[in-house]
Amino acid sequence: MRILMVGDVVGSGGRRTVKKILPRLRHELGIDFVVLQGENLAGGFGLTLETVYEMIEAGADVITTGNHVWDKKDAVRKLDDPTFPVLRPLNYPAANPGRGASADRAAAVVNLIGRVWVGEFDSPFSAIDDLLAGGWAKDRPILVDMHAEASSEKIAMGWHLDGRVAALVGTHTHVATADCRILPGGTAYVTDLGMVGGTESVIGMHVEEALDRFLTGVGRRFRPVESGPMRFNSVLIEIDDSTRRAVSIERVDRELEL
Ligand SMILES: [Fe+2]
Numbered sequence: 638m639r640i641l642m643v644g645d646v647v648g649s650g651g652r653r654t655v656k657k658i659l660p661r662l663r664h665e666l667g668i669d670f671v672v673l674q675g676e677n678l679a680g681g682f683g684l685t686l687e688t689v690y691e692m693i694e695a696g697a698d699v700i701t702t703g704n705h706v707w708d709k710k711d712a713v714r715k716l717d718d719p720t721f722p723v724l725r726p727l728n729y730p731a732a733n734p735g736r737g738a739s740a741d742r743a744a745a746v747v748n749l750i751g752r753v754w755v756g757e758f759d760s761p762f763s764a765i766d767d768l769l770a771g772g773w774a775k776d777r778p779i780l781v782d783m784h785a786e787a788s789s790e791k792i793a794m795g796w797h798l799d800g801r802v803a804a805l806v807g808t809h810t811h812v813a814t815a816d817c818r819i820l821p822g823g824t825a826y827v828t829d830l831g832m833v834g835g836t837e838s839v840i841g842m843h844v845e846e847a848l849d850r851f852l853t854g855v856g857r858r859f860r861p862v863e864s865g866p867m868r869f870n871s872v873l874i875e876i877d878d879s880t881r882r883a884v885s886i887e888r889v890d891r892e893l894e895l
């Protein structure tokens with residue numbers, strides 16, 4: 638099975654880039670399954686039903702999220718619908734709507750969130766241990782998106798899950814890392830997928846407002862970059878169907894002008 642995992646898609650510029658690149662990539666690379674990070678789909682903050690369906694139409698199978706999942710109410714209201722292919726991090730306290738894992742498609746997907754410099758959540762390490770303890774989704778590859786700021790926490794999770802899942806990829810920093818590898822137990826790993834968003838930006842947002850926050854210490858409204866040079870960051874993972882472990886992982890990064 639050939640799987641593409643796409644980094645945080647930022648705003649309408651990110652969505653337009655996905656629509657231009659993903660359908661062609663699916664065909665060119667013979668991709669069977671696409672996981673896309675969608676926490677920034679709608680104006681850079683959260684998701685709406687319309688933006689989710691746009692990404693499904695472009696070729697996404699399951700959409701993972703992170704700390705911004707709660708920003709727009711219409712998608713939040715839909716999170717409890719088992720047919721809605723959007724996950725929220727598994728280790729948010731259980732009182733929240735939604736689910737953190739899905740196993741009703743060709744590949745199982747788990748969404749975790751890190752705690753270092755992100756927030757007060759349940760432990761992602763024990764949350765996934767509890768999920769996997771009962772032999773969950775044993776008959777299909779398991780793909781994990783660990784949405785976290787600290788490289789060390791994502792690397793530690795890679796070792797924690799090595800040999801137990803097909804892939805552990807990081808998201809949230811919006812900066813693609815060059816450390817794709819197969820861990821000794823057969824788990825594909827990369828610290829961060831990166832993003833789909835404006836190249837001339839601060840993690841997808843206009844430079845002026847982002848820089849201003851650092852210069853003045855006063856928060857201004859961030860706006861996603863919606864035109865000009867755009868980058869598309871993802872990784873391609875090939876999985877052995879019989880062992881359900883990864884045989885290769887490589888970056889698939891593209892650029893275009895909007
Ligand atoms: Fe993000």
Ligand SMILES: [Fe+2]
Nearest residue numbers: 703704705809
């Ligand atoms: Fe995030």
